[in-house]
Amino acid sequence: MKSLEVKSLTKVFGGLHAVQDVSFAVRQGKVHSVIGPNGAGKTTLINLITGIYTPTSGQVLFGSQDITGQAPQKLPALGMARTFQNLQVCMNMSALDNVMVGAHLRQNSSLLAGLLSLPRLRKDDRACRDEALKAMALVGVASSADAQASQLPYGALKRLEIARALMTRPSLMLMDEPAAGLNPTETAEVGRLIRQLADDGLTVVLVEHDMPLVMGVSDTITVLDHGSKLAEGTPAEVRANPQVIAAYLGAEAETEQQLEAA
């Protein structure tokens, strides 16, 4: 069963074809990675899927629903969550509050109810708090619950975003470079987390640069180059694809070594 399907998605900025006729499908409970050299259009693709940009043409189907061009705030209700390449953590709040905000749609967020502190509201909030603590434990930041987000190290913040996304109880999670800026140990932990979430039934679409992570965690991979799909397949297929190797060789010799090592 297809959880997410992208059909001939195109985004043109002025004269620049950031994403050109990209199509792929992801099955429920699988981990699908999108890789490519810098500037390949990976983040643009995620932004197109999550409604930050409106496609110039093409479709995005989530389950059986056409969500092309839907506003970002409509998607969590449908079961889609995302994390960001440029950290979008609310530094003015505590770590726990950041995660609790993920439950927004399930809670009564009216100002009036909040001002009056209705008893039902407080009870729901205590349950939400417990759920948030569990999510933080799952991603490994449970010890930082009461800390201000601004006090947390970068790696913890990245994981905090994942916990927040999980609070929306998604069926699909799009992760934009969750390992960016992390050391190999932290990256491996992220990989374990992603596999665990997928095994629990979550569909994951991963945009990443870190080749060992991608090769180790993905069921299928789409390779983008200059906005177009270059190749697609299992990690083994992609690794052996000469066009993929050429695209990476041209840009970064290191990445080629990673491809061979992974």
Place this chain on the structure above:
Amino acid sequence: MLSQLLQFLFSGLTVGATYALAALGFAIIYNASGVINFAQGEFIMLGGMAAVALAALGLPLPVAIVLAVAVTGLAGLLIEKFAIEPAGRADVVPLIIITIGASLVVRGLVQVTLGKGTHSLPAFSGEQPLAIAGATLLPQSLWVVGVAAVVVAALAWFFGRTARGKAMLATSHNRLAAELVGISTRSVLLLSFVLSGALGAVGGILVAPLTYTSYDMGIMLGLKGFVAATLGGLGSGLGAVVGGLLLGVLEAMTAGYISSAYKDAMPFVLILLVLFFMPRGLFGAKTIDRV
């Protein structure tokens, strides 16, 4: 009919030239630092009042004018040194309050030293009005527009042709890059405040013979200058000038054809319309957020 229109046009362009100078002052500081200097209006007031005070001391008018501009430039420098620099990289709201505090200090100082009275300067070249197509034009108006035009041209030369000016422009485009190539952004900031002070003062001195100057005229002038700058596009020099002139003319038209009581409301209605429908103003630059 035509003569009436011309009349409004003349008075509109005259006050518009002052707005243009104020708007340029805003633009220069905004470009150098991203700060909206709410004390800009007080520079205008200070220029006029200082000139009046110096002339009252017996100094010949041209000397009083030059000194008044220098004093106001100095005020700008002091504000940058003691209000803006210590604030460092403060958020928008605290910075706004700091510049408002600075404006109160300037206004308070003038109030204490020069009193609350209204004053005016003698017209630069006499009060004999000229008749043009049925409308009257005071020679002072020609001074205002003429000097403003010269100032704008001088600024254009400064920013376009001199190393200093180009350094300031570079800082406005990308502060970090400018610092990396050795431009002292601190001195750019200082210079921007001095320049804006001087610009404001020139505007204030030019219109002092036409409209009375007093310690509290700065608030409205400053706000309208900000409106003009936003109308033209925050950060654009051309926009500041066009915005200022346009605002002055529209204000005069409102006073003439609609209601003089509401003439002061017009700039703010205009700014709301601009912000709702074309927030980047006439010549402003586009900005993109990266996610």
Place this chain on the structure above:
Amino acid sequence: MNKLPSSTRALMLLALVLLCLPLVLPNSFYYDVAIRVAFNAVIAIGLNLLIGYTGQISLGHAGFFGLGAYASAILSSRYGWPPALALVAAAAGVATLALLVARPVLRLKGHYLAMATLGLGIIIMIMLTNESALTGGPDGMAVPPFSVFGRELSGEKHWYAVGAVALWLMAWTALNLINAPGGRALQAIHGSEIAALAVGVDVAAMKVRVFVLSAAVASVMGSLSAHYVGFVTPGVAGFLHSIELVTMVVLGGMASVFGSIIGTVVLTLLPQLLSAFEGWETLAFGAVLMLCMILLPKGVVPTLRARLNRSAP
């Protein structure tokens, strides 16, 4: 036994202070100051919800205050409405106006938002000054005393009670909101609008709601102030008053309810202290503003809290 949350303890302390204050206030002058502080603090807390918690700006809030004041004045004195009804009607009217302008205005950010709210406030003030047939023009108009169910509020003790109750209620409801899902959503908007959208927050709608709330609060306090003072002039809707209100919030501490109260106390007492410097008030006020913002950019309460946290074990 668990310690009560700090906000509950603080509210109890506030209640205690408010109850005990009349015992130490020596005369009417001090009562007047206390009442003014209470009224201003209510507005400041409401404004803080918008500025400190949701991260927006309003440089025209005195406009809403003025509209509330004048609506109450006009309805009760010219049209004979019962003051309580006039107050509610004024608040409803101001809330409607705020609702109408909020959506386009709150699409703006930073300096543009500041400018738009500034423009709004000034337009309101100019209208209040010009429509002299209705408002009495620049000289202002008299306001009848506040009476409800036939009983009139007169004298400092009545008004102190009103102010104290209003302040405690505002502090209580504001603290409730901050710890509720709605309050979290507001703070998330301040922290990262994109992140808020990603978890389903209707950012535009929530900004509008908190804007309308803070405007309505300003209107109610404007109405009460008008009845208390007995007179209202267009200056109450002016730019300087708007700046005072914002300064109370910023000085005391953004995103801090008690910060708003402290900020209001300082800013209301300051002119009283400075009145000794005859003629120097403007200068001194400006200097104090600058110093406070430069030395305590986060505001009094958050800075003190941080210092205490650092020195505590």
